[in-house]
Amino acid sequence: MNRFLLFFTLSVFSLYSSGQDGAHLLLYRYIETAKRNSPLINDYRNSIEIERAEQERLKAVYLHSQLELNGDYLFVPIISKDGGRTSFKFNAQDAADYYGYDLGESSGHLHAGVTLTQPLLGRAPYKAAREQSQINMETARYNIRLEEHLLERMVTEQYLLCLLDQTQATFADSIDMLLERKAETVRKLADCGMAKQSDLRLIAIEQSANDELRCSYLQSFHAHLMELNTICGISDTNDILLPDIDIGPCLPATDGESLFTEQYVHDSLNVDASWRSFNLKYKPRLDLFVDGGMQAGAFSEWYRHFGLSAGLTLSWTIADGGQKKWKKRQSELRQHTISTYKANAANERDMRLKQSLAELGRFERRLDAMAKRIGEYDGILSDYSKEMEAGQVSVLDYMQLLHDRIQAERDRLLLQANRKLIIVTYNYWNH
Numbered sequence: 001m002n003r004f005l006l007f008f009t010l011s012v013f014s015l016y017s018s019g020q021d022g023a024h025l026l027l028y029r030y031i032e033t034a035k036r037n038s039p040l041i042n043d044y045r046n047s048i049e050i051e052r053a054e055q056e057r058l059k060a061v062y063l064h065s066q067l068e069l070n071g072d073y074l075f076v077p078i079i080s081k082d083g084g085r086t087s088f089k090f091n092a093q094d095a096a097d098y099y100g101y102d103l104g105e106s107s108g109h110l111h112a113g114v115t116l117t118q119p120l121l122g123r124a125p126y127k128a129a130r131e132q133s134q135i136n137m138e139t140a141r142y143n144i145r146l147e148e149h150l151l152e153r154m155v156t157e158q159y160l161l162c163l164l165d166q167t168q169a170t171f172a173d174s175i176d177m178l179l180e181r182k183a184e185t186v187r188k189l190a191d192c193g194m195a196k197q198s199d200l201r202l203i204a205i206e207q208s209a210n211d212e213l214r215c216s217y218l219q220s221f222h223a224h225l226m227e228l229n230t231i232c233g234i235s236d237t238n239d240i241l242l243p244d245i246d247i248g249p250c251l252p253a254t255d256g257e258s259l260f261t262e263q264y265v266h267d268s269l270n271v272d273a274s275w276r277s278f279n280l281k282y283k284p285r286l287d288l289f290v291d292g293g294m295q296a297g298a299f300s301e302w303y304r305h306f307g308l309s310a311g312l313t314l315s316w317t318i319a320d321g322g323q324k325k326w327k328k329r330q331s332e333l334r335q336h337t338i339s340t341y342k343a344n345a346a347n348e349r350d351m352r353l354k355q356s357l358a359e360l361g362r363f364e365r366r367l368d369a370m371a372k373r374i375g376e377y378d379g380i381l382s383d384y385s386k387e388m389e390a391g392q393v394s395v396l397d398y399m400q401l402l403h404d405r406i407q408a409e410r411d412r413l414l415l416q417a418n419r420k421l422i423i424v425t426y427n428y429w430n431h
Contacts, residue, residue, distance in 0.1 A: 024245060026242070026243065027155070027156065027159055027245055030155050030159065030228065030232050031151065031152050031155045031156070031232075033232045033233065033234060034151045034154075034155050034231055034232040034233065035148050035151055036233075037232060037233025037234075038147060038151060038233070040147050041144055041147050041148065044140045044141075044143045044144045044147070045140075045144065047136075047140045048137050048140045048141065051133050051134075051136050051137045051140070052137070054133055055130055055133050055134075058126060058129045058130060058133065059126060059130075061122075061126075062119055062122035062123070062125050062126035062129065063119065063122050063123065063126055065116055065117060065118040065119075066116070066117045066118075067114060067115070067116050068114065068115045068117070069113075069114050070111075070112075070113065070114070070115055071111055071112035071113065071293070072110075072111050073109075073110050073111075074108050074109050074110075075091035075108040076091060076092065076100065076101050076108045077089065077091065077092075077100060078092045078095060078098040078099060078100030078101070079098060079099040079100060080092065080095045080097065080098045081097040081098060081099075082095055082096055082097050082098070091108040092108075108297065109295065109296065109297045110294070110295070110296050110297075110302060111293065111294070111295045111296075112293050112294050113291055113292050113293015113294060113295070114291075114292055114293060115289060115290070115291050115292075116289065116290040116291075116292075117287055117288070117289045118287065118288045118289075119285075119286075119287050120286045120287060120288055120312075121283070121284060121285060121286045124280060124283060125277070125280045125283075128273065128276050128277040128280055129277065131273050131276070132270065132273040132274065132277060135266060135269050135270050135273055136270075138266060139263075139266040139270070142262055142263060142266060145259065146259060146263070149259060149428065149431060150428075151231070152428075153424055153425075153427075153428040154231055155228065155231055155232060156247070156424050157421055157424055158224060158227055158228040158231060159228060159242065159245070160245075160247075160417055160420050160421055160424070161224045161417075162221055162224045162225050162228060162242055163242055163244060163245070163417070164413065164414070164417040165217050165218070165220045165221035165224055166217075166221050166241070166242055167244075167413055167417075168213075168217040168410065168413060169214055169217040169218050169221060171409060171410065171413065172210055172211075172213055172214035172217060173214065175210050175406055176207065176210055176211065176214070178402075179203055179206055179207045179210065180207070182203060182398075182402075183200060183203045183204070183207070185388075185389060186199050186200055186203060186395055187200065189388075189389070189391065189395075194391040195391075195395055196395075199394075199395035199396070202395060202396060202399055203395070203399065206399060206402075206403070221239070222239055225239060225240070225242075247420050247423045247424060247427075248423065249360075249423055249426055249427060249430070250427045250430060251430070258345075258346065258349055258431065259431040260345050260346075260348075260349050260429070260431070261342050261345050261346050261349070263345075264338050264339075264341055264342035264345065265342075267338045268335060268338050268339075271331055271334045271335055271338065272331075274331070275327070275328070275331045278324075278327050279324070281317055281320075282317050282324065283316075284314060284315070284316040285314070285315045285316070286312060286313070286314050287312070287313045288310070288311075288312055289310065289311055289312075289313060290308065290309070290310045291308060291309045291310070292307070292308035292309075293306065293307075293308075294306045294307075295307070349429050352425070352429040353426065353429050353430060356422055356423075356425050356426035356429065357426065359422050360419065360422050360423065360426065363415060363418060363419040363422060364419070366415055367412065367415055367416065367419065370408065370411065370412045370415060371412070373408060374405070374408050374409065374412065377401070377404065377405040377408060378405070380401060381398075381401060381402060381405055384397070384398045384401055385398070
């Protein structure tokens with residue numbers, strides 16, 4: 001049994017010591033691949049570019065002039081009875097006796113030209129709109145960091161699940177080698193009359209059960225590895241050997257705002273920016289316009305009626321039924337809601353951290369107790385092995401104790417994996 005433990009320990013240590021750097025590099029590649037292939041992150045990045053384009057559009061709206069080509073053609077048909085003759089005129093300019101619109105009020109005309117409009121007081125609304133667009137960009141950048149942080153957790157957890165299955169399968173291989181050696185020992189004892197054939201069948205049953213467990217671990221490893229590839233956007237169905245990784249608790253990335261409460265800072269800024277943008281409707285709006293082109297009532301001499309006109313348009317909201325008061329009330333309520341959500345998020349983060357630390361402490365104590373129990377198992381197994389070879393202990397008693405020792409090792413591997421998962425959870429919330 002001691003040789004078995006030495007073999008298994010050396011196998012794990014060799015994989016651990018030779019693969020730590022490679023393991024972290026492989027995990028880093030998985031994480032970076034997941035970030036690169038994430039449609040949500042790509043969506044957020046595109047939204048940043050969309051906001052940049054929107055800023056340029058807003059600049060054109062509020063600061064640049066606008067040139068429009070326009071025109072209209074109006075004809076006023078009448079039925080004329082001038083001179084005692086009834087006739088239809090599709091666009092009469094004057095008549096004395098007729099049926100139709102009053103030509104003194106409405107007559108046909110032709111207009112074609114261009115209009116240039118230049119905002120004169122557009123810098124303030126442009127500044128407000130640009131500020132809100134900047135907040136939207138910062139929110140998108142925050143969402144990218146939050147999604148990347150979540151992907152780091154998801155990929156690392158899935159990697160650890162793969163490692164647990166792989167380690168359990170490796171342990172099952174080591175158990176198979178140990179059982180094969182014990183079967184050889186029992187055969188020799190049976191040849192000497194110190195063991196029974198039923199003892200050999202008992203070992204064969206244990207070998208079969210171990211093989212079934214090994215197959216289940218390999219099947220679980222494949223399923224977890226495929227899930228890992230799916231998360232990362234990798235289209236590969238082949239199994240690979242994953243090196244072990246060592247994970248420890250990390251310090252907070254910053255002493256400032258937590259990643260889980262920063263969202264509400266952006267929400268609050270967005271409410272303030274929306275309020276400032278709304279207030280701009282109570283500022284005067286002044287535009288310069290220049291019209292140029294042709295405008296004529298008599299079509300026969302239209303070429304003589306080219307010209308231009310210019311002027312200013314002013315609009316200023318004086319009263320709107322108290323909309324400003326209610327808009328301010330809405331902003332205050334939204335800020336109160338955001339503050340409540342932020343306080344709840346901060347409290348949840350604090351509780352998650354405390355819970356993770358408490359569970360981590362319990363796992364440490366359980367692992368220490370498990371190590372002591374396994375050490376006691378190893379001492380007893382060493383004595384049982386010698387006594388079995390001397391015919392003083394039955395193979396059944398030895399196999400029962402060995403079965404308990406194997407189960408204890410599997411429990412320890414599971415505890416070690418769960419401990420690492422708790423550390424991943426702690427590191428996730430510790431931002």
